[in-house]
Amino acid sequence: MAGQGSTGNVIAAVCSFFIPGLGQLVQGRVLMALTHVVLATVLWFVWMGWIIHIWSIIDAAVWKPKS
Numbered sequence: 040m041a042g043q044g045s046t047g048n049v050i051a052a053v054c055s056f057f058i059p060g061l062g063q064l065v066q067g068r069v070l071m072a073l074t075h076v077v078l079a080t081v082l083w084f085v086w087m088g089w090i091i092h093i094w095s096i097i098d099a100a101v102w103k104p105k106s
Contacts, residue, residue, distance in 0.1 A: 047065075047066070048099065048102060050065065051063070051065045051066050051100070051102070052096050052097075055075070055095040055096045055098075056096050058076075059078075059079035059092045059095040059096075060072040060074070060075030060079065060095055062095065062096070062099030062100075063075055063095070063099055063102075065099075066102060068102070071098070075091060075094070075098070078091045079092050079095065
């Protein structure tokens with residue numbers, strides 16, 4: 040991934056739009072992907088899952104790897 044605003048981040052954000060955490064998995068961030076999937080799944084049943092879903096999309100879109 041080239042960094043924030045790159046094509047890879049756009050693809051990751053689109054992936055997270057469909058499945059929370061999938062974009063993070065595409066970026067190779069397994070722990071963060073697992074966090075998004077678990078939180079979104081649990082909270083969708085409670086009420087606030089859409090917040091985690093949006094967070095997942097934004098996180099995938101703006102992530103910049105450390106140099």
